[in-house]
Amino acid sequence: MKMASTRIYGFDGLRGIGAMLVVLTHYGVFMNTRATAAGMGPGPMSLRFFFVLSGFLITLLLIREQEQFGCVSLTFFYIRRAFRIVPLYVMFLVFLSAVKVFVYPPVAGWRSLLYGWLYLYNFIPRDHYNGVQGHTWSLAVEEHFYLLWPVLFVLLFPRRKAGLMLLCAAAALCAVALDAFLGGQASLARYFVGRWTFTAGGSIFQGCLAALVVTHRAFASRARRIGGSPYLLAACPLLWTGPLWGLDLGLPTTRALQATGFALLVTWLYFNQGALLTRLLDFPPLRYLGQISYGIYVYHGLFLGTGPSRAPGEIWPPDPTVGLLVVCVVAPLSYHGFEKRLTAIGQRFRQRAASPAAPVAPSQAGTDAGLAAEMSP
Helix, strand or coil, X not given: CCCCCCCCCCHHHHHHHHHHHHHHHHHCCCCCCHHHHCCCCHHHHHHHHHHHHHHHHHHHHHHHHHHHHCCCCHHHHHHHHHHHHHHHHHHHHHHHHHHHHHCCHHHCCHHHHHHHHCCCHHHCEHHHCCCCCCCXXXXXXXXXXXXXXXXXXXXXXXXXXXXXXXXXXXXXXHHHHHHHHHHCCHHHCCECHHHCHHHHCHHHHHHHHHHHHHHXXXXXXXXXXXXXXXXXXXXXXXXXXXHHHCCCCCHHHHHHHHHHHHHHHHHHHHHCCCCHHHHHHCXXXXXXXXXXXXXXXXXXXXXXXXXXXXXXXXCCCCCHHHHHHHHHHHHHHHHHHHHHHHHHHHCCCCCCCXXXXXXXXXXXXXXXXXXXXXXXC
């Protein structure tokens, strides 16, 4: 299958599967399973995949811009990201505030809403946490990454590519160590330390590292040979399911190994655009779910909730089945009537080449517009 220059096949399909698994997790489908108890619940694993994929795609976008123009416009990058992710997130918080004021005041505390407005929900204490906003912790982690990573890239990539790769590897390893250390501190028990930016962000840096490796000229042939190997693909499920077959090194390490498995999967798909698995993942319904996955993710918290269990007399979010149906209707409407239009406006903010640039091989990165279309928290 020839790869079009506008996108990388398979990524949207994986994102669609991930979005479904998150929603079904919060719908209660995977409750009380052995995998969930071992830290391998489909919902949390899907979030680690989203982190890895975000790091991979953002880094590809930055590399392409650097190679095409000789520099990266941080201003334009932040504007494009803002048009893609901020409007829907703000609309979510405005709607939730209206529910609190006019429908069901206990749905969220004002302090909880403040954490949300500041993109700090991954740092919220447990006693201020609520299930309607619970999913936004991952959006906060990604937002912090979007603010930090492009600056590091601009500072290091042009002349210190190896240093940037070492930084990614060190950040991923430090995240595991910090997660393990902070999680053992009794004084921090009231916080979700595994969701803090410098612990959860290790998965994103694994995605960044994968993108740097597969596009580095010095590693190109070796990366293609190893990254396209079926043995690498076979290693992915082993890394995802370690505790089930005896490789239980603690939850922080399990999370890191799962992220490594997803980084390997993304790398394999990148080098195997004509493979059967890639074509299956590009099945149109799956691809479409991936395209609207950001809306699915945001709205499912509002209308379905993310836990803990519903309290007696709770009237918001609606009944789970009703909420699920509402998400199925609202997410596509939002994508076509709201998100897609704003994303298109954001895509206007790009550098313009003074002279025709040398084409970039589709198998390397795809076009900016195509990759940007795949970018969703």
